[in-house]
Amino acid sequence: MNYLIIALQLIVGLSILNVWVVQPKKNTKWRGGNATTIVEEFQAYGLPVWSVYVVGVIKVVLAVALIVAIWVPELRFYAAIGLAAMLAGSVLMHFKISDPLYKSFPAALFLVLCLIIAFVPANPL
Numbered sequence: 001m002n003y004l005i006i007a008l009q010l011i012v013g014l015s016i017l018n019v020w021v022v023q024p025k026k027n028t029k030w031r032g033g034n035a036t037t038i039v040e041e042f043q044a045y046g047l048p049v050w051s052v053y054v055v056g057v058i059k060v061v062l063a064v065a066l067i068v069a070i071w072v073p074e075l076r077f078y079a080a081i082g083l084a085a086m087l088a089g090s091v092l093m094h095f096k097i098s099d100p101l102y103k104s105f106p107a108a109l110f111l112v113l114c115l116i117i118a119f120v121p122a123n124p125l
Contacts, residue, residue, distance in 0.1 A: 005122040008113050009066050009076070012083065015110065016063035020056050030106050033097055045093040059086055066117070073122070080118035087111040 020038070027036040033044030042052045065079035087107045094104035 002122045006070050008117050012110050012113050013063040013067040020060050077118050080114045084111050084114035
């Protein structure tokens with residue numbers, strides 16, 4: 001089970017970093033509304049531009065913490081729960097603007113994975 005949790009930590013952490021650090025200006029089919037960038041996506045949700053940076057910093061810090069938690073297990077629960085809360089907000093924003101369900105799929109999937117990371121013991125006895 002330990003290797004599965006570590007794999008999930010890497011998948012979620014690196015995916016969040018990919019969205020926020022590598023591809024914030026890339027157009028994807030998952031963006032809310034008709035947005036082509038992350039800033040446009042937040043505008044589609046009716047959020048101010050400054051919130052992009054606040055949410056981005058929080059998600060990047062939590063994603064890094066989730067990866068660091070592979071070596072510092074005390075961080076795992078808090079990083080996973082923090083990301084789960086942020087991802088729940090992402091799902092809610094897609095619902096707020098009546099996006100098709102498929103657009104919220106990545107956020108919903110990573111939300112579930114974060115809950116697994118947080119609540120499934122890495123080394124069950």
